Amino acid sequence: MSHIGFLINPVAGMGGAVGLKGTDGKYEEAILKGATEVAPKKAQDFLSHLPRSPITWVTAGGAMGADILIEFGAEDIIVISSPASPSSRKDTEEACRLMEEKGVDLILFCGGDGTARDVACSVHNTPILGIPAGVKMFSGVFSSTPASAAAIVSRILDLPLCSAEVLDIDEEAYRQGILHPKLYATVQIPFMKTYCPGGKITLDPANEQRSRQEIASFIISLMRDDTLYLIGAGETTAAIAEGLQTKNTLLGIDALYQKKTIQQDLSEEDILKLMEIYPRVQIILSPIGSQGFILGRGNQQVSPRVLAKTGPSGIIVIATPAKLQLTRKMYLDSGDTEINASFGNTISVVCGNAIAQRMPLYTT
Numbered sequence: 001m002s003h004i005g006f007l008i009n010p011v012a013g014m015g016g017a018v019g020l021k022g023t024d025g026k027y028e029e030a031i032l033k034g035a036t037e038v039a040p041k042k043a044q045d046f047l048s049h050l051p052r053s054p055i056t057w058v059t060a061g062g063a064m065g066a067d068i069l070i071e072f073g074a075e076d077i078i079v080i081s082s083p084a085s086p087s088s089r090k091d092t093e094e095a096c097r098l099m100e101e102k103g104v105d106l107i108l109f110c111g112g113d114g115t116a117r118d119v120a121c122s123v124h125n126t127p128i129l130g131i132p133a134g135v136k137m138f139s140g141v142f143s144s145t146p147a148s149a150a151a152i153v154s155r156i157l158d159l160p161l162c163s164a165e166v167l168d169i170d171e172e173a174y175r176q177g178i179l180h181p182k183l184y185a186t187v188q189i190p191f192m193k194t195y196c197p198g199g200k201i202t203l204d205p206a207n208e209q210r211s212r213q214e215i216a217s218f219i220i221s222l223m224r225d226d227t228l229y230l231i232g233a234g235e236t237t238a239a240i241a242e243g244l245q246t247k248n249t250l251l252g253i254d255a256l257y258q259k260k261t262i263q264q265d266l267s268e269e270d271i272l273k274l275m276e277i278y279p280r281v282q283i284i285l286s287p288i289g290s291q292g293f294i295l296g297r298g299n300q301q302v303s304p305r306v307l308a309k310t311g312p313s314g315i316i317v318i319a320t321p322a323k324l325q326l327t328r329k330m331y332l333d334s335g336d337t338e339i340n341a342s343f344g345n346t347i348s349v350v351c352g353n354a355i356a357q358r359m360p361l362y363t364t
Helices: 027-032 039-049 066-072 089-101 113-120 146-153 171-175 205-222 235-244 268-277 304-310 321-327 337-342
Strands: 002-008 055-060 077-081 106-111 128-132 161-168 182-190 228-231 254-257 260-263 281-285 293-295 315-318 330-332 346-352 355-362
Touching: 002 039, 002 089, 039 066, 039 106, 039 128, 039 146, 055 066, 055 089, 066 077, 077 089, 089 106, 089 113, 106 113, 106 146, 113 128, 113 161, 113 182, 128 146, 128 182, 205 235, 205 315, 205 321, 205 346, 228 235, 228 268, 235 254, 235 281, 254 268, 268 304, 281 304, 304 337, 321 346, 321 355, 330 346
Parallel strands: 002 055, 002 106, 055 077, 106 128, 228 281, 281 315, 293 330, 315 346, 330 355
Antiparallel strands: 161 182, 228 254, 254 260, 346 355
């Protein structure tokens, strides 16, 4: 029988759909903007995919774990702490220390990079694994989706371990368009090929810049005056705005119409309002580093409600050739299983001037 430490950061991910690029220090603002809980739903998704097997759950009380496990019908639950409401970093750190003292086989947490950092810095020898629920996930400790985490946990006693890095960024700087991930820890994670996409990497700046400009020039040549273009985060997509000499939010989502920026740093609601005005919409996205995530990492504004209106045909994916060589596969986690399935198992990625490569696409 496996013993699994189970931890939820209830506020993780709430800043994503409302365009806050994180929830650290922004919980009240996220609530005022209409944010809803993300992590508890991801935890429920994980449990719904988990095969029934004898697991002893070692968890924090209330919303940090026990409530959802009880609702799920788990029979063997050990509650090791009583966190405050709302919970804090100290609650996470205390719970993880107690889980390690209990000798769990794995600490499974639901959150983002901030949660990963708190977990990793609280344990010494215990493997960890993240259920992706944050706004930003640059660390290499996350499964690709909640369902993937379930597949890993169901085989935890049989899997090899590998090293993974825990990264986090300064969210205030991130909101200003400055991205500097910092390494906080190296930990052990259970490894299953396909289900653990790894962390963000960087590539040669000069070659990447030339490739981005070539891709941007091609995309610009295809842009129609009757179409609203939503340009996603990242340097590859930013090259489109640079080529048009219009405004750009490097780490947000902007709206372009007739080759001019008409609104910057959009939330999910902003996008939905624009889609009522402009009947023809295309969304241009680029995967994160070598993780290959098209949706579900740093662009939660492109929500299931948005994707239900555009469909897969409304998504254009762009990436430089060097990034594709290192990525090998694409991942998609829209938050809706039916929408995920509608994309199929491959996706076309524009990687040059009139050049595209069809890549494998995984949604679990």
